[in-house]
Amino acid sequence: xxxxxxxxxEARRGELREVSLELVSAARGxxxxxxxxxxxxxxxxxPQRFAKGVAADGVDEVLTVAAPTEHFEPHVWQRALETxxxxxxxxIVLAGHTIDSLGFVxxxxxxxxxxxxxxxxxxxxxxxxxxxxxxYGDKLHAELEFPGKECTLMTVRAxxxxxxxxxxxxxxxxxxxxxxxxxxxxxxxxFEEVAVGDVDITQAEFLLSIGRGIEDKDNIPxxxxxxxxxxxxxxxxxxxxxxxxxxxxxxxxxxxxxVKPRVYLALGISGAVQHLAGMRNADTxxxxxxxxxxxxxxxxxxxxxxxxxxxxxxLERALD
Amino acid sequence: xKIVVCVKQxxxxxxxxxxxxxxxxxxxxxxxxxxxxxxxxxLEAALQLHEGDGAGGGxxxxxxxxxxxxxxxxxxxxxxxxxxxxxxxxxALEGADLLAVARVLAAAVQRESPDLVLCGVQSSDAVTGSTxxxxxxxxxxxxxxxxxxxxxxAASATLTxxxxxxxxxxxxxxxxxxxxxxxxxxxxxxxxATLRAxxxxxxxxxxxxxxxxxxxxxxGLAAAAGARxxxxxxxxxxxxxxxxEGSPAEMADRIVEIVQERMSG
Numbered sequence: 001x002x003x004x005x006x007x008x009x010e011a012r013r014g015e016l017r018e019v020s021l022e023l024v025s026a027a028r029g030x031x032x033x034x035x036x037x038x039x040x041x042x043x044x045x046x047p048q049r050f051a052k053g054v055a056a057d058g059v060d061e062v063l064t065v066a067a068p069t070e071h072f073e074p075h076v077w078q079r080a081l082e083t084x085x086x087x088x089x090x091x092i093v094l095a096g097h098t099i100d101s102l103g104f105v106x107x108x109x110x111x112x113x114x115x116x117x118x119x120x121x122x123x124x125x126x127x128x129x130x131x132x133x134x135x136y137g138d139k140l141h142a143e144l145e146f147p148g149k150e151c152t153l154m155t156v157r158a159x160x161x162x163x164x165x166x167x168x169x170x171x172x173x174x175x176x177x178x179x180x181x182x183x184x185x186x187x188x189x190x191f192e193e194v195a196v197g198d199v200d201i202t203q204a205e206f207l208l209s210i211g212r213g214i215e216d217k218d219n220i221p222x223x224x225x226x227x228x229x230x231x232x233x234x235x236x237x238x239x240x241x242x243x244x245x246x247x248x249x250x251x252x253x254x255x256x257x258x259v260k261p262r263v264y265l266a267l268g269i270s271g272a273v274q275h276l277a278g279m280r281n282a283d284t285x286x287x288x289x290x291x292x293x294x295x296x297x298x299x300x301x302x303x304x305x306x307x308x309x310x311x312x313x314x315l316e317r318a319l320d
Numbered sequence: 321x322k323i324v325v326c327v328k329q330x331x332x333x334x335x336x337x338x339x340x341x342x343x344x345x346x347x348x349x350x351x352x353x354x355x356x357x358x359x360x361x362x363l364e365a366a367l368q369l370h371e372g373d374g375a376g377g378g379x380x381x382x383x384x385x386x387x388x389x390x391x392x393x394x395x396x397x398x399x400x401x402x403x404x405x406x407x408x409x410x411x412a413l414e415g416a417d418l419l420a421v422a423r424v425l426a427a428a429v430q431r432e433s434p435d436l437v438l439c440g441v442q443s444s445d446a447v448t449g450s451t452x453x454x455x456x457x458x459x460x461x462x463x464x465x466x467x468x469x470x471x472x473x474a475a476s477a478t479l480t481x482x483x484x485x486x487x488x489x490x491x492x493x494x495x496x497x498x499x500x501x502x503x504x505x506x507x508x509x510x511x512x513a514t515l516r517a518x519x520x521x522x523x524x525x526x527x528x529x530x531x532x533x534x535x536x537x538x539x540g541l542a543a544a545a546g547a548r549x550x551x552x553x554x555x556x557x558x559x560x561x562x563x564x565e566g567s568p569a570e571m572a573d574r575i576v577e578i579v580q581e582r583m584s585g
Contacts, residue, residue: 012485071491074453074463074464074465075462075463078457097449098486099465099466099483099484099485099486100485102441102449102450102453102465102466102502103453103463103464103465103466103483104453105450105453106418106419106422106448106450106451106452106453106454106457107453107454107456107457107463108457109419109450109454109457109546110419110422110423110454110455110457110458110544111457111458111460113543113544114546115546115547116418116419116450116454116546116547117417117448117546117547118418118448118449118450119447119448119449130550131547134447135445135446135552136331136332136333136346136445137332137444137445137447138447138555139333139337139554140346140552140553140554140555141552141553141554141555142549142551142552143549143550143551143552143553144547144548144549144550145547145548145550146546146547146548147548148543149546152546153546155450185462185495185496186462186464186493186494186495187493187494187495188491188492188493189480189491189492189493189494190491190492191489191490191491191492192482192489192490192491192492193488193489193490194488194489194490205583206579206583230579231583238505238506239505241506242505242506243506244506244509248488251488254486254487255484255485255486255487255488256487256488257487257488258487262582262583263578263579263582263583265575265579273447283582284578284582286575286578286579287561288571288575293333293336293337297561298555298561299561300561301561301562302561302562302563302564302574302575302578303561303562303563303564304563304564304571304575305563306568306571307568310568311568311571311572311575313568314568314569314571314572314573315572315575315576317569317572318569318572318573318576319576
């Protein structure tokens with residue numbers, strides 16, 4: 001499959017993850033330029049169950065690899081992907097920029113000397129694969145090429161490409177035999193859900209969200225009061241949880257909750273990629289930050305470049 | 321237990337910055353340097369494991385790839401309690417991508433033969449999230465990425481770790497030594513160095529290596545590189561973001577107006 005694109009589907013606990021179908025969309029775009037096929041590989045304990053779903057319109061073939069472990073295990077997946085690259089010889093491999101991928105895809109790139117980049121936001125073909133990703137915490141965009149590489153691996157940011165419709169194509173599935181016995185080097189113990197706590201921020205219609213900009217734990221009560229006064233539910237970005245100032249029941253972002261309130265008012269949140277992933281679909285986003293270049297302004301509908309404490313003082317006054 | 325912690329001195333852009341003409345890099349006058357936030361957590365994890373290790377005889381070694389600017393980050397690690405530090409640099413590493421850096425780290429770590437290697441999940445400037453796992457690939461070490469809790473059982477030489485997955489899900493995993501973990505922020509409370517420790521840090525061993533000291537050369541690094549930057553652009557952003565002008569009072573009034581309008585609509 002010279003110049004073809006291999007998509008690595010991802011499943012967790014028996015469910016196909018949405019990013020898999022987003023990758024199919026990304027692959028269709030770049031495969032046109034590359035003039036090659038789109039093949040989707042499913043590595044799973046029981047991969048057949050996902051074969052129909054990933055066979056979206058534009059997919060030429062589905063490959064299934066049976067894993068000996070019930071759940072994702074990085075070294076098993078690593079060996080499976082290495083084998084697929086050897087036998088299928090794709091020009092590009094697209095995986096999701098997910099926690100599972102971060103656990104094995106870069107190791108494959110290192111071991112096999114492949115082209116590689118992560119957290120890609122655009123991919124196209126121009127005499128070879130090209131990709132765009134953020135630089136300096138997304139303040140800039142970098143365009144990348146992969147000179148001299150026969151195969152390039154990319155992890156693609158979730159939520160950028162429209163997902164292809166599940167099962168909208170009719171590609172047939174082929175089982176690929178890979179010897180994965182003994183490949184595992186870690187042992188699954190359990191899955192644990194983080195406690196929901198006394199508040200469900202995913203149900204709130206108005207979130208007042210605070211981040212690193214509030215500077216000190218002692219400032220939390222005043223924002224709790226402000227949220228109360230405003231009729232908002234208080235949510236937080238990761239640094240507030242990392243510092244132990246609030247529990248992660250209130251955390252918005254990739255590792256926290258994905259929220260879609262009518263109004264999201266962000267005070268002192270710069271907008272790391274992982275945070276934006278959790279709130280970018282809010283109906284109205286208002287951001288207050290001192291840094292005019294903060295990525296949060298890239299997704300906000302309204303922005304105020306100002307000191308959040310000054311604005312908070314004035315909000316209290318205005319609400320009196 | 322001997323633990324190597326791989327750290328990075330990271331760049332952050334000033335609020336106002338300029339791109340250089342030509343290759344499009346950022347004008348260094350507008351860059352500030354700091355020890356990567358994730359690495360303060362991985363260093364703390366290493367120090368706690370070391371201090372809790374009844375066997376004794378172990379050490380914590382901080383390793384970095386970087387120019388003289390990076391020495392400050394290593395001194396910060398030594399001040400917090402690392403026993404030794406290693407810095408690798410060569411002009412050929414200027415602008416090196418994550419695979420080239422991981423290749424160099426692999427050579428430096430190999431000389432140490434550690435029981436455990438800790439890396440931050442990602443660096444705040446490059447944000448690839450990939451260097452640690454790539455390093456594990458080069459070293460053929462067992463690895464777990466994005467760890468937010470860990471405990472060590474000396475009798476079985478086994479780590480039990482929490483992998484932080486998406487949407488508040490955690491997977492508990494067991495892994496034997498030797499191993500490499502990438503450490504997530506919030507796993508612990510990184511200590512501050514005392515003034516005295518900061519002074520004493522300068523007396524701790526800090527070795528500097530070039531590529532040839534590690535049996536590497538520039539052409540080998542070029543071959544290891546996974547990608548080449550063609551150009552940097554300032555993204556179009558805020559297309560839909562309407563800026564609220566005026567004093568904080570005027571901004572606040574406008575925010576209240578917008579919220580009331582959207583919540584009642």
